[in-house]
Amino acid sequence: MKTDNGLYFKRNNLDRLFPFYVLINSDLIIEAYGPSMKKLHANCLKTLFTDSFKLIRPVESQVEFDTLVRLAGSLVIIKGTSGAITTSIKGQFESYDQEQKLLFIGSPWFNSIEELTITGLSINDFAHIDPTIDLLHLLKSQEIINEDLIRLVTTINEQKNKLKKGEKIILNTLEKERELNKLKTDFVTITSHEFRTPLACISSSVELIQFNNRPVINADYAQRHLTNIMSEVDHLSKLIDEILTVGQMESAGLRCKKETVNIDDIINTIIDNISAIQNDGRSVTVIRNGIPKVLLADPILLNHVLKYLIANALKYSESQKQPILTLVYRTKQLVIRVKDFGMGIPYIEQDKVFQAFFRAGNVHHIKGNGLGLFISKNIVELHGGQIRLKSTPNVSTEFSILLPLQ
Template sequence: MKSSSINYLSEVILNSIEGNVYILDKEFRFVYFNETYIKNYVFSFNERPQINEISKVITSQKQFFIALAQSYQNAFEGRELSIELEEIRHKFTPINDENGEVSMILVQFDLSADANKFITENSLYSESQYHEVINLISDIIFKTNQNWQWTFLNNSWTKILGYSNEESLGKPFYEFMHPEDAAQKEQLFDALIREKKPTSKHLARFITKTGEIKWIKASVTFITDPTGYVIGATGTLRDITRQKENAHIYELLSNNVKDLICIHDLEGTLLYISPSIKQIAGYEPQDLLGKKLSDYYHPDDLKLVDKEQLPFAGTTSSYISYRFRNAYNEYIWLETNSKVFFDDYDITHRIITSSREINERKRAEEILMTSLQKEKELNDLKSLFVNVASHEFRTPLSTIRSSTEIIQLIDKEQHPHITKHVNIIGSQIDRITSLMNEILIVGKIESNNLSCNKKRVNVIELVKTSFEGQNALQKDGRTIDFIISGHPIIAEIDPLHLNLILDNLLSNAFKYSRLRPNPILRLSFYQDYFEITVQDFGIGIPTEVNNKIFNSFYRASNVGRIEGTGLGLVIAKNLVKLNGGKLHFESKENEGSTFILHFSYL
């Protein structure tokens, strides 16, 4: 595997890496490769690779090798990249020549965390090609003499710990370690040498130039002379500080977060499950690894799960609630929030889920739903009673009215006392009939059975009909002052509803302003809507009851003996809403009230 482009030291480095490593030139010819790669190449192409031979990857028509060849092209364009092909992670690194142009690419796959025998006693690290290759590796590559003094460090030493070679070479490695680890590691090396152990793998803390602590994973190979005497060491140092920090954070989260945190593949298989599963469902985490949460769903909840994927495998966060079988073969309610994310380490999409037990909430919901169902049944019963009672009252009321009419016919001389009582009876019949009609309307509103039949109407004529009817009922001779502004426009509204709304508001305006100035009715047309305002100068509404006047049967304390049912405003507000409008009011006690209706034309 000799090459004019790659020296002996580079071959030793490549062959010491457990993964597959090879280098190609711009014509896709092998510059060199390690022993591990030879085995895989023979497996793929049934022959050994040869230096200066074009890789058969380039000519293969298999989809896997076509994708691999495309990655070669991308790397020769100067892009360092990592991809996953058929679950094999590849890393492609461009190598520049002395002119700064990409002349070769370094390809690595299945690279293990450790690499042995990176440097031999016959290192030629002064050669430019060696430096090019050695500095591509992100781990620290080192060599020491028999006194454990650094004799070689690649560029990663400076990048990770901040010391330059001038500050480091010639000094023993333990001077850069945490004091608690330094003495321990020196004793460890002495013991390994006595036991003639060829390699050592361990963790240690190193101190950076700025005083920070870095956790380093060391893989050390001892260099011996022909007699077996140790004359130094070589190997790699890998910075795992981030992993240690992440592991610490993970431990804190796992042991303190009560929610169940899981990571799944896109088929729903559990790859990780937090220790809180023990508290929530009685399982140990290892009991569920490799399985799916849906395997433990209640049969009635399986509709939430697609046969191929999790129900929540979307790109945005989503929630589902379901019953989960615990370790005691009982079902508990869980609510799961999930989201898809991209795992940079495994170079694939994963699903992360957060679940919490919601048994108490579900029990409360069941109680609430039961209460709502009972309330609905009571409302339905009330509506039925009101409808039946109202209809049943109509027959005797009609009989009573007919009787009063007969009395009037018999009383040809119209005796004053008879006429008085007949009129009282007629008035009370009208009052009861009005009350029953209002109760029937409120019943329909509460049961959502009131329909709205909008028609194109002349609003001015409709409003006139309403207030003229009210004018005729006033015994004190007062009338509505009617004011129109704006350009009249035909509107779509239920004419029966508008008439009923105005009857209630105008009736109240007269009723609660006796011996006061005439009520004012304003009809204003605007570009997109029209407004009806009913203003009176009567007793007004106390401020403290403003939020109650739209409640059924509610009447303010200042109405005294003025007749009323407490349903008129309830009906008006709901009919306005049914027609897509708005109703609000302004009032001041003893000065009067103003009710404003707002409707769009369509």
């Protein structure tokens, strides 16, 4: 309460009503201070006020007791100079009872809850009637709103990321759909051409034989056309086999039945058979490096791959020096290299050669269906191996097969 001689409260009421108070005598000695002030500025009791606090507002060149008496009732700002935390406190000085004492009552001012947290104070350290409480509640509300806003922004960003992922999945699905449609179109185009050409040859040969249907038919004439028919039938048979093989791969129905195989026997048989029908009389040079080791593989599937690569090496290097097949036995790996010295593969198309139905732009004048390398790659991978390409246009092409050894 306030009397004619100044404020008067019992000390225990001061602690409750003004937790940040400071009581000083006429010698500027601090006689008492509030429990919350102790949290900010410890060990101030019995010290000079000017040693523990600095008068920030108004600025006074020299602070004496009379100076503070003169400031009674006016807004002042003091700041602690002792302790780890030096917080500014707004308040006012009042005369205390009839004694020659001054009572500073006030409270610290904060711009954020973070500033409050740094001091170690909580809202409970303030008087219930302190207007700072209202500010702190507002700041707390602002902090909650900010946290909610951050959570909202985070949620929105998460949803955006999910939408982007969903969009990516949809685009990938559409791309795969386009690729599938292209494969279907290529399949129809290529297989139609591949079937139509041999059928036309067979039909033509049959018509010529029928046209020359005389009691005595020239044996050489008939044999020539019958050979054409058998060749085209064989081509059709191979095409159908490759299409069926692709179908088995797509349905995961192609199985690898491994057994011990003699790779030299397989290669020699293939080269002998292909060389026998090679029009330009070329064969394949075989080079062997290392000590032969046991190879576990499916002989039928491995034969298919090697036969295809060797036949292609001859087909795409017509009138050039003969291809080279190199066997390299490593500690745990067999490397089979088939190299020709023909037209090569354009650089920009080399990453597509193992795709189904793909044919390089410089070989469209040569018979083929674009399935061989696709099938070969799948067979090699079925054996736990790899197939690689190295080609220089108009110089050479080399396919390397890497198979694991026991």
